[in-house]
Amino acid sequence: MNVLVVGSGAGAVQASLELLERGLRVRMVDMGTRASPATPGLPARGFHELRTSDPEQQDYFLGRELEGIPFDDIRTGNKLPPLKKHVIASDAERPPSETGDFVLNQSLSRGGLAMSWGAGAMPLRENDFGAFPYGLADLAPYYEKVCRTIGVSGDKDDLAERLQAPEALQSPLELDTPSARLLAAYRRAGRRMRDRGLTMGRAWLAVTTEESPNRDACAYNDMEFWGDADTAVYRPEWTLRELEKNEAFEYLGGLEALSFEEVGGRVRLDVCETATGERSSLEADALVLSASIPGSARIALRSLGRFGAEHSVPICTNAYSYVPCLYLPMLGRPVRDRRCSLAQLSLLFEPDADPSHAIFSSVFTYRSMLTFKLLKEAPLPYRFGLDVFRMLLPAMMIVTVFHADEPGAGKRYWIEKDDGGGVERDHIRYEEDAAITLRRDRTEKSLFASLRKLGLLPIKRIRRAPGSAIHYAGSLPLSARDTELTCTGEGRLRPFSRVWVADASALPMMPAVPPTFTLMANARRAAHHLADELAR
Amino acid sequence: MADSDVARLGREVSSFTRYLVGRPPTQRLVLRYAEALATLGLAHPATAFDGRLLRTALVHPFATEMLDTACALLAKDSLLRRRLFVLAGLLETEPTFAELFVGQPPGRIRIAVGLLGAGTRAGLSFILGAPMLLALRWTS
Numbered sequence A: 001m002n003v004l005v006v007g008s009g010a011g012a013v014q015a016s017l018e019l020l021e022r023g024l025r026v027r028m029v030d031m032g033t034r035a036s037p038a039t040p041g042l043p044a045r046g047f048h049e050l051r052t053s054d055p056e057q058q059d060y061f062l063g064r065e066l067e068g069i070p071f072d073d074i075r076t077g078n079k080l081p082p083l084k085k086h087v088i089a090s091d092a093e094r095p096p097s098e099t100g101d102f103v104l105n106q107s108l109s110r111g112g113l114a115m116s117w118g119a120g121a122m123p124l125r126e127n128d129f130g131a132f133p134y135g136l137a138d139l140a141p142y143y144e145k146v147c148r149t150i151g152v153s154g155d156k157d158d159l160a161e162r163l164q165a166p167e168a169l170q171s172p173l174e175l176d177t178p179s180a181r182l183l184a185a186y187r188r189a190g191r192r193m194r195d196r197g198l199t200m201g202r203a204w205l206a207v208t209t210e211e212s213p214n215r216d217a218c219a220y221n222d223m224e225f226w227g228d229a230d231t232a233v234y235r236p237e238w239t240l241r242e243l244e245k246n247e248a249f250e251y252l253g254g255l256e257a258l259s260f261e262e263v264g265g266r267v268r269l270d271v272c273e274t275a276t277g278e279r280s281s282l283e284a285d286a287l288v289l290s291a292s293i294p295g296s297a298r299i300a301l302r303s304l305g306r307f308g309a310e311h312s313v314p315i316c317t318n319a320y321s322y323v324p325c326l327y328l329p330m331l332g333r334p335v336r337d338r339r340c341s342l343a344q345l346s347l348l349f350e351p352d353a354d355p356s357h358a359i360f361s362s363v364f365t366y367r368s369m370l371t372f373k374l375l376k377e378a379p380l381p382y383r384f385g386l387d388v389f390r391m392l393l394p395a396m397m398i399v400t401v402f403h404a405d406e407p408g409a410g411k412r413y414w415i416e417k418d419d420g421g422g423v424e425r426d427h428i429r430y431e432e433d434a435a436i437t438l439r440r441d442r443t444e445k446s447l448f449a450s451l452r453k454l455g456l457l458p459i460k461r462i463r464r465a466p467g468s469a470i471h472y473a474g475s476l477p478l479s480a481r482d483t484e485l486t487c488t489g490e491g492r493l494r495p496f497s498r499v500w501v502a503d504a505s506a507l508p509m510m511p512a513v514p515p516t517f518t519l520m521a522n523a524r525r526a527a528h529h530l531a532d533e534l535a536r
Numbered sequence B: 001m002a003d004s005d006v007a008r009l010g011r012e013v014s015s016f017t018r019y020l021v022g023r024p025p026t027q028r029l030v031l032r033y034a035e036a037l038a039t040l041g042l043a044h045p046a047t048a049f050d051g052r053l054l055r056t057a058l059v060h061p062f063a064t065e066m067l068d069t070a071c072a073l074l075a076k077d078s079l080l081r082r083r084l085f086v087l088a089g090l091l092e093t094e095p096t097f098a099e100l101f102v103g104q105p106p107g108r109i110r111i112a113v114g115l116l117g118a119g120t121r122a123g124l125s126f127i128l129g130a131p132m133l134l135a136l137r138w139t140s
Helices: A012-020 A047-053 A082-087 A112-116 A127-133 A136-150 A158-162 A177-190 A192-195 A238-243 A294-302 A369-377 A382-395 A432-454 A516-533 B004-022 B027-039 B048-059 B063-074 B079-092 B097-101 B109-137
Strands: A001-006 A025-029 A198-202 A251-253 A255-262 A268-274 A279-284 A286-289 A317-329 A345-348 A357-364 A395-401 A411-417 A422-428 A456-458 A499-501
Touching: A001 A012, A001 A268, A001 A279, A001 A294, A012 A112, A012 A136, A012 A238, A012 A286, A012 A432, A012 A516, A025 A279, A047 A198, A047 B004, A047 B097, A082 A112, A112 A238, A127 A136, A158 A345, A177 A192, A177 A198, A177 A317, A177 A345, A177 A357, A177 A382, A177 A395, A192 A198, A192 A432, A238 A251, A255 A294, A268 A286, A286 A516, A294 A411, A294 A422, A317 A382, A317 A432, A345 A432, A357 A432, A369 A382, A369 B079, A369 B109, A382 A395, A382 B004, A382 B063, A382 B079, A382 B109, A395 A432, A395 A456, A432 A456, A499 A516, A516 B027, B004 B027, B004 B048, B004 B063, B004 B079, B027 B079, B048 B063, B048 B079, B048 B109, B063 B109, B079 B097
Parallel strands: A001 A025, A001 A286, A025 A251, A286 A499
Antiparallel strands: A198 A345, A255 A268, A268 A279, A317 A395, A317 A456, A345 A357, A357 A395, A411 A422
16 A cells, blocks of 8 residues: 655654554655755854854855845745755746735745744644544543654643643753743743743644754754754754655655546556656555645645636645743843854743633744844834843843634635636635724734733734735534545545645634644544544 | 956945944955845946945945935835845854854943934934935935
């Protein structure tokens, strides 16, 4: 028995692992773009040391084309670092699209979007599963498996009480100076904060604190945001390398999956070689779609010949704000150089019992970002701005705010063929209900009021266009209802019998908590059920 | 690039670097700045106003701060602001200037005095710079 897996991202590698463990053969079909060979490597040295000694630092901080200097509409925090720019497909690489204000970032790179993810690895809460055809208990064993595969560090603190901590959690990362003070302030405030609906804890991150044969332990170089000098931060590439050592696994790069057809109890996948444009077909006993969003939906719609708005599918994304804050107790205080530059703390803010009203936030310290980028956000003369930010930098923290999202009539994705040449175009219409936007605004204000009590002063709220969070979900959703282009509780795509979905397309809503850990667990679960099905 | 252009760019980097960090530039920084302007399409003024603004800042280095302050509110996308922004990025990724950016912070009293001083100076700069900027904008 062999299975074709389309895509190489976080979900695809987890599904492949599960299938191989169950004795199946896997061929992975992937566009698989990579960084240009001229892309410089990231030295395995600390941020401070590199900044004060490396004359070539511009290559990885600003990029050789200076793409790290944000002009025009690019806002601070809205761009991948130069060494990761290949992860997001350029306009020339992706299909033409009309998405309005919706920011649709797609990856064609080997390893997918998770090659540049923030490594947040939080499971959903029991009450997040309302729209799922299964519950937390069904997914918990797969969270556990994923946790062991990718290596998740975290603490069993207040946050762990709200989220079910996997057994395999590694010891937490060391906190940097401002975050340790902020967490201590939260703990001192104790019940008062929890009564306001605020739960704070160390971020659970797919960053290893324990060395293993395949992974490095975090070196606290404060360079993790800028690139991968080692393997401490999980990337699907690390799993791909392990998969490629397995003789039952084959990676077929440079191929675009076009459409599929079920023929005589098997699946035929039509592919196009990206270098030559040559078309061919691959056959297998089953197909796993894990080409991300909208890739998986595009392939499914094309396979069924469903073109036009009347055949649209849902799309969800986190409403997202980016909030630079000043942490007053850190003003004028020295900070340690030894730190990890990813999220330090996580916040869950639950204003009421409705899980769709919850906010998930990550707290970052601005330490290893570049000061000059902040100048863009402030209407100050640059000299004054540099002086001010240099003085305030150790006290600068960034809070990212994510809201849950549910599908709706105004949130749709479809493909359309142009009348002339038959060129396909992606379309997205994304209109949020004004009442929901207003409610989110009020919830954010309540969160900020709680943060102010801890000494963390929000300076400015930068609201981002929908899609900017680069979290998308729900285009081929798990559903108990037997409807075309939805997934069964096991992950099979209706109306097909041999096609399964193993990426965020299958999530029936977008939780406030970052979805990557959940989509990986769901991919494992879908692959498990697929293996059961093939065994029958 | 013509010799006169190189000399003009050298004077510009020198003037702007002293304005931003109070130190003279290195020769390497001048080269990086020239390359950056070419890469980012900022080598030539797109409008007559941008040209006048840059020339004024170059001929009267003391005016750079006032013009930058006025532009921060009244002409955010001016070439002067863009070039200063690029230079700030280059300065920050130059080891010679790194300690200005990654050093430990001053004490709270120095921060308070520094903010007060810088704020007062910025206010005065705006009062003086805004009429200059408007005059440059409306000069035919």
